[in-house]
Amino acid sequence: MAVRGLRDSPPLHPIAWLVVVFYVGYVLVDGVRRSRGTNEIEGYFLANRSLPWWAVGLSVMATQLSAVTMIGTTGQGATDGLRFVQFYFGLPLAMVLLGVTLVPFLHRERVFTAYEYLERRFDAKTRSLTAFLFLLSRGMSCGTIIAAPAVVFSAVFGWSLGWSVTLMGVPTVLYTMLGGVQAVTWADVKQMAFIVLSIGGLVGVLLWNIPVHTDDALAIAGAAGRLRVFDFSFTLRETYTFWSGLVGGTFLMLSYFGTDQSQVQRYLSARSVDAARSSLLMSAYWKIPLQALILLVGVLVFVFYLFTRPPMLFNPRNEASAREADAGAYAALERRYATALDARRAAARAAAAARGGGDPAAAAAALAAFGARETEASAVRTEALALAARAQREKSVRDVNYIVPRFVRDHVPPVLAGLFIAGVLAAAMSSIAAELNSLATASVIDFYRRWVRPVASDGHYLGVSKIATVVWGLFACIVATYAADLGSLIEVVNRFGSFFYGSILGVFLLAMIRRAGAAGAFVGLLAGMGAVASVATYAPEVSFLWHNVVGAVVVVAVGMLVSLVAPARTAT
């Protein structure tokens, strides 16, 4: 069933609209202004390798931080607490490793794409296959990163899906097409500022509106398990544990930042190897604290809703479908939920009062009592979600992505609501722009210039690059518009993407081993993808974070075996 704007959603305040329009206009005008100096292909794709480290660093962070982070991760903080931050534990190590291996190497090779290097090191088919896999996965994912916030905005703010996609897609395609990487990077810098401002604004509103002392608020959140960060259990089934974050996360981040053109292109545009390294280290320093802050927003939203009655279901579509399917059952659940919320609110107030009473035992007992009331309220909400799932003939439905947008709509002053929406748009647009830019680069450099038209003027390639950007932009917008209807197909696409992420990393690892040859790289790549597909099919309980480890290890092992058996390609 398609998600369309809900007519009963309250309209966005004009002041909020003003902030959103100002943001979109500013980014668009500034992006177009940055199109100067992009008359050559090197300027268009790599800004003539002239950008300062801090701009590239902010661009790297903005590219990785998508709209899903703003609405999904904050929501995850509200329902699941801080433990998601473990997902990023491997990032700093990955950045340091890349800083001394691939980054200086790719920068010195003066390549346009990471895959271009694979032809120099191995052969054309390895380059073409990895570039093709990149185009396939990023082409589809570009559509889904527009779709995710568009679906939420359409449901929460009542915008039509087409309008939401247009608002994000059209300005982004325009400035990316006109200004190339220069426009993308400088827009990212401003977008990162909007993102941080909007997160800071939310934290301020929350702290102002939570009626208990921050220390008590944190203790109450802790009693509900929202401040549990570390899980040291070693299991392949759980994605968010210390070990999967550290080991699987390192491989994932090595793959993403080291071999994904949407990130590689950021630091290839840096003015020197040191600038490129430093740009990555900015993420190494700031990613985990920033991610913890984003999750903390969700935790504070959870605490806020302890004292202000929340909706039972945050996605208006779920609420409407459950009510329509069985109005009586839904009304009964609402009554039970109201009772559970009253008990939970009283318990939260009692816990805050007990903590101020100076009796640790009484405070602990009050916090435990609150935890029990929270479990009861949560159980009713789970039943309501199950009812919505049955109504929509789905196995399960979630509304994590809707919690914070709904909070913003209902409880945040218009200026800050506009700033939050601008922040989400900024997060979406910065990721989309980087992906469109890199998709156009790989299409032109790895396919058009390599196979179709090896010799032509810069002006010709520039024209083709701009056309490629628009074509990929249109493709992403079309995928986004229909993504709501595709449902599980998106999940299939995402899973398919995880099949070869680690494998591509394996090929780059092989490239660093002197004895590895072209045949080994190609066979290893196929073997790696096959191994990951087998794990995903026959051991679906294994978390996708481990797929990257499996892919990379199998590629290196098989690649080396084949290289030792088959003679390495010698250059002519």
Next chain:
Amino acid sequence: MATPRTPQDTAPQDVIPRDAARFRRTLVRVMSVQVLTLVLLWLLQWRYGG
């Protein structure tokens, strides 16, 4: 067609010790910040995590 190259092939020999030293310094700095962050998160969990 170029001779197959690896990072080791293209790194000038005189740069390697300097790069290695810089890497060690960077590694220590980044990891120190991470350890500090993890300690702060641990304290948050220990103080409020129940």
